Each structure stands twice: as C-alpha cells, then as structure tokens.
Amino acid sequence: MGFRIHFVVDPHGWCCLAVIVCVWLFNVAIIPKIIILPHYEEGHIPGALVILFYGLAIFCLVALVRASITDPGRLPENPKIPHGEREFWELCNKCNLMRPKRSHHCSRCGHCVRRMDHHCPWINNCVGEDNHWLFLQLCFYTELLTSYALMFAFCHYYYFLPLKKRNLDLFIVRHELAIMRFATLLGITMLVGITGLFYTQLIGIITDTTSIEKMSNCCEEISRPRKPWQQTFSEVFGTRWKILWFIPFRQRQPLRVPYHFANHV
Ligand SMILES: [Zn+2]
Ligand SMILES: [Zn+2]
Secondary structure, eight states: OOOOOOOOOOHHHHHHHHHHHHHHHHHHHHHIIIIIHHHHHTTSSOHHHHHHHHHHHHHHHHHHHHHHHSOOOBOOSSOOOOTTOGGGEEEOTTTOOEEETTOEEETTTTEEETTOOEEETTTTEEEOTTTHHHHHHHHHHHHHHHHHHHHHHHHHHHTSOOOSOOOOOHHHHHTHHHHHHHHHHHHHHHHHHHHHHHHHHHHHHHTTOOHHHHHHTTTTTSOOOOOOHHHHHHHHHTOSOGGGGGOOSSOOOOOOOOHHHHTOO
C-alpha cells in the first residue's frame, strides 16, 4: 500500500494549521532556550529530561503532519463492493456515489469519508477511518508536551536554583517575563482545549460512536452490540499491539473484522 499525500485546498484550514505550527515552533524554540538548556548546562537537570522534551516535540510534529496529509478514507469513484456487503452500503445524495454506512459527506472537502468523525480545521483535514489514530496521537502528545513545558516553566521560577550565567539575546533578556507569561498562557489554553477534546474522543471510541453520530443522535435508536474497549481501540489504531497505538512512525493496516460487526448501523 503506497503512501499518497492528501492535500485539502482550503485557505481557512491553511491559516488554522499555520497557527498550530507556529505555536509548536514557539514552544520548541523558546522553552529550551530560556529554561531547559541553561539549567542542563549548569547541571540542574539530567540530559534525559532534555531528550524527553525533544522526543515529545518530534512525536507531536510527526502526528500533526501525518494527520494533516493522510487520506482520511476518501471513497473512490467506482468502489468495489465486497460480495455479501451490498446491504451495508448506501448512496450519497450529495456526490451520488456508493459508500459504506457510517460514511459522511464532508462539505469542506467535497467528498465522502469512511467512518468520518469530524472535519478538523486545525489539521486542515477530515478525521476519518484512516487518520483517526493519528489525530488521537496528536491530542495525546500535545497534552504531554504542553504539560511538560508548563512543568518546566513552574520549576524555573519556584524550584530550580537560579541560573548563574545566561547566554541569551538582549531582546530575550529584556522581555523574558513577558515571553514566559505569553508561553504559559498559551500552554494553559492549549491544555484546557485539548483535554476537553481528547476526553470526548476517548469516550467516542469506547462507545464506538463518531462525533457526527453523537451530534445527530442517530445511534440512540439503534441496538448495537457492545464491544470491549480493547476491540474498539484496536479497530481505530489498526493493530491489537497496544505499544503500537503510541507510535506515529508506521502504516495503519485495517483489522480484518467482519463488515457487519465492524460497521454496524
Ligand atoms: Zn458524498
Ligand atoms: Zn473534510
């Protein structure tokens, strides 16, 4: 299965994605420069904590880029409907193409997406069957990175020993307090926003309900077999190996689950 870049042409989405990349760049440039590296150089913190910060930052960026450019599950124009599964397919009344049930037509992207959760302007892409796992990783690593950066900011002012020598630009020295206040405010805003989003995402996966289904309440009348959480997470991440749920450097392979069980509607 080759890797193809999926690119959504949407200036509004480009602006939102640019904001997220700038927030990432700001944190990854400023926090080590003002806090982490000077404290490491003066022996206040071990090198492992510095490596952990950059490791989290890289995992976060990889999840962001891949969630943004991975095809979320766009339906082909002439889909091959597997024998015996025709009853689980329906016609989209917007693009007049056949699609599996639980798909949704995204008006921003202009096509149907398999098991679509929602369209996210912050990654400028739909969140669907094939990139939902990357979106979850993005939320998870953003939470970890933001909490870690906030913890360093707190320790810098209230716990670590004062720095003896500082090799900082004059601009940063003059405005350090303002920069750190801005970074802290940004971090707290991100943390609160992502925590709410991540929580609703996890509940959605545990109950096997997409955000769109939750909003339209379409699932309340439907009796669905309850699946264990390990099964629902395995289907989203495309693997039963839990350690792989945390790795953004891999290709997702759909689990071979009988269609009527995996996509019951
Ligand atoms: Zn459609
Ligand atoms: Zn979309």
